[in-house]
Amino acid sequence: MPKERTATLRLQDVAEQAGVSLATASRSLSGAPGVSEAVAERVREVARRLGYVANVHARSLAGGVSRSVGLVVHEIGDPYFAEIASGVLRVGAREGLTVQICHTGRDPERELDQIRLLVANRVGAIIVAGSGFVDASKQAAAKADLQAFQRAGGRVAVIGRHHLGADAVLPDNQKGGRAITEHLLGLGHRRIAVASGARELTTIADRMTGVEEALTAEGIDPASVPVVEAEFTRAGGRQAAERILDEHPETTAILALNDDMAIGVLSALRARGVSVPEDVSVAGFDDVAVAQDLAPSLTTVRLPMAEMGEQALLLALKEPSSRPRRRHAGHEVVARDSTAPPRR
Amino acid sequence: MPKERTATLRLQDVAEQAGVSLATASRSLSGAPGVSEAVAERVREVARRLGYVANVHARSLAGGVSRSVGLVVHEIGDPYFAEIASGVLRVGAREGLTVQICHTGRDPERELDQIRLLVANRVGAIIVAGSGFVDASKQAAAKADLQAFQRAGGRVAVIGRHHLGADAVLPDNQKGGRAITEHLLGLGHRRIAVASGARELTTIADRMTGVEEALTAEGIDPASVPVVEAEFTRAGGRQAAERILDEHPETTAILALNDDMAIGVLSALRARGVSVPEDVSVAGFDDVAVAQDLAPSLTTVRLPMAEMGEQALLLALKEPSSRPRRRHAGHEVVARDSTAPPRR
DNA sequence: AGTGATTACGTAAGCGCTTTCGTAAGCGCT
DNA sequence: AGCGCTTACGAAAGCGCTTACGTAATCACT
Numbered sequence: 001m002p003k004e005r006t007a008t009l010r011l012q013d014v015a016e017q018a019g020v021s022l023a024t025a026s027r028s029l030s031g032a033p034g035v036s037e038a039v040a041e042r043v044r045e046v047a048r049r050l051g052y053v054a055n056v057h058a059r060s061l062a063g064g065v066s067r068s069v070g071l072v073v074h075e076i077g078d079p080y081f082a083e084i085a086s087g088v089l090r091v092g093a094r095e096g097l098t099v100q101i102c103h104t105g106r107d108p109e110r111e112l113d114q115i116r117l118l119v120a121n122r123v124g125a126i127i128v129a130g131s132g133f134v135d136a137s138k139q140a141a142a143k144a145d146l147q148a149f150q151r152a153g154g155r156v157a158v159i160g161r162h163h164l165g166a167d168a169v170l171p172d173n174q175k176g177g178r179a180i181t182e183h184l185l186g187l188g189h190r191r192i193a194v195a196s197g198a199r200e201l202t203t204i205a206d207r208m209t210g211v212e213e214a215l216t217a218e219g220i221d222p223a224s225v226p227v228v229e230a231e232f233t234r235a236g237g238r239q240a241a242e243r244i245l246d247e248h249p250e251t252t253a254i255l256a257l258n259d260d261m262a263i264g265v266l267s268a269l270r271a272r273g274v275s276v277p278e279d280v281s282v283a284g285f286d287d288v289a290v291a292q293d294l295a296p297s298l299t300t301v302r303l304p305m306a307e308m309g310e311q312a313l314l315l316a317l318k319e320p321s322s323r324p325r326r327r328h329a330g331h332e333v334v335a336r337d338s339t340a341p342p343r344r
Numbered sequence: 345m346p347k348e349r350t351a352t353l354r355l356q357d358v359a360e361q362a363g364v365s366l367a368t369a370s371r372s373l374s375g376a377p378g379v380s381e382a383v384a385e386r387v388r389e390v391a392r393r394l395g396y397v398a399n400v401h402a403r404s405l406a407g408g409v410s411r412s413v414g415l416v417v418h419e420i421g422d423p424y425f426a427e428i429a430s431g432v433l434r435v436g437a438r439e440g441l442t443v444q445i446c447h448t449g450r451d452p453e454r455e456l457d458q459i460r461l462l463v464a465n466r467v468g469a470i471i472v473a474g475s476g477f478v479d480a481s482k483q484a485a486a487k488a489d490l491q492a493f494q495r496a497g498g499r500v501a502v503i504g505r506h507h508l509g510a511d512a513v514l515p516d517n518q519k520g521g522r523a524i525t526e527h528l529l530g531l532g533h534r535r536i537a538v539a540s541g542a543r544e545l546t547t548i549a550d551r552m553t554g555v556e557e558a559l560t561a562e563g564i565d566p567a568s569v570p571v572v573e574a575e576f577t578r579a580g581g582r583q584a585a586e587r588i589l590d591e592h593p594e595t596t597a598i599l600a601l602n603d604d605m606a607i608g609v610l611s612a613l614r615a616r617g618v619s620v621p622e623d624v625s626v627a628g629f630d631d632v633a634v635a636q637d638l639a640p641s642l643t644t645v646r647l648p649m650a651e652m653g654e655q656a657l658l659l660a661l662k663e664p665s666s667r668p669r670r671r672h673a674g675h676e677v678v679a680r681d682s683t684a685p686p687r688r
Numbered sequence: 689a690g691t692g693a694t695t696a697c698g699t700a701a702g703c704g705c706t707t708t709c710g711t712a713a714g715c716g717c718t
Numbered sequence: 719a720g721c722g723c724t725t726a727c728g729a730a731a732g733c734g735c736t737t738a739c740g741t742a743a744t745c746a747c748t
Binding site: 012054055058065 | 735
């Protein structure tokens, strides 16, 4: 990292060139009141001519105000998080905020480090995206740090995770899980299998709860439905599908609890010569951008990821309210070609 | 954005608690020499107990050293850039650097603003990913700003773009274009059509040059090959495929200049009842993660996106050399199910 | 014309850290 | 004991900015 970054020009230089004091120059550029329009414009003109860019560090040190926000995701290469990030960046750019993105590389242990790093960077707000643990003690440290950050005046918003005391954007995973299951049941499927991620995560637990609700309502014992846990990735989907095919050949529909897994399921079924949806129907969850372009196109639950990112930042930017706000992201079953009535 | 962020504890507090001076506390925590190990450890212990996190702004103001880097991409929601970002974040995390990501939302006009923002934030390095314009004048302003940044001690690295004076990680688009075309020619295709993005971008121009080389080497006049320009997205791929099908029904292979377009091409062909690879072969470029899980799996040119991101940051972190360094990212044709010998 | 209120600007005090410089203590040596 | 030399630490000067406060000048009134 560079050492001598001093060659840059300072507000001082601008002030001298414009023939005003440091204070006036500062006020002119930040648009603060107390400067005549004529002087302000002259200062701005000089700054523009010189190519002056204010030092954000000095500014935030002196002013105590931060123009940057932090975003913590599991893995930025994952389309789900990439699309959330896209939404956050969009409103960030609009508001003139810089966004620092951290990802844990799917290692929950590292979430705390990332949060600490953002706190050290004195970001104005922290957005944490991605599922938390059902067992709250596993993320108690992160929660404590976030609360300390809030007490110090920082804003926090979470996406897809409950964290009392922070604004949250919440997809209704439970209702979504119920709805997509009802879609399969409505088509006539009775032998459904689930390709799931780790159930210790709230997102997955919630989706499963919805699934079980729908099954029960239809008179099916949830315990009779095979649930295969694997990684929440395409590779995990492939493995899960293999096991389902091997151990439960009677299955007529596989519900994957996210699209990434669903893509893996499709891939594995194809490799085994099982045709979708004729032999087995497949449904996913999230509606990542590529879902509609798969062959067959994927029936799934649409979550407006980018909007969720936007909403989260907008919430964080608002004046903090006494009690945490909630935004519920809509969910909607998108029926495409990967699901059809069972033929068996 | 919050105003009063003063409730946080300062190095001063740690120093008092540990019964040492500010200077000693600073040295202890930053690992600078000149402190006895006993005292240093005591200070660290106190800092840990108090939960002290240093203020990065103050630190970088005083030290003139920045522990953050900036990454500019076209669109973070795009898997190509998301995977690059993933690589950058990976080494960023390893080096204890924060990464500020900006995206232009595919609007090249905004690249300059994003760069300025990063300069204002006094990042230590800026990584610019994504194609530049063939017409250099269209990005002259951005280039000038980057050079000024370099003169002021900042590091710059570019990915997939030539910018003399900066370290670069370069996929060999030209050879890749040639190789994938040779793959199609090798299968026996003679009536090839290209689904291209805007040719004013260097990436696309380079890939096309490679395509034309291969065609010429095989005795085919490049001018006789239909090249349809559209958006460099799935939607663009769909449109391009429609036009190719309508205007050149004799086509036996469609080469899309990135995977996103290829996915769109596959989708459009499927909608028209054209089977791949039986009726028409389809090839892409990039090898985004999902390419292998498509149906049919996509033949494409693999670019190691994540590694390119890693390399770029590593280059930027090295001591600057007098002349810019180059890293060439390997490219490799990955033959999958979407290409086969023509039947017509 | 004289009063107080308002406006436009300058002076200077920090924001929380790093780092230079100074000093006192400890060391080995003659 | 006295010398220089190293080492461990503290005092204080900034880094580049914002902002409270002070002060002239200008204004609207009586």
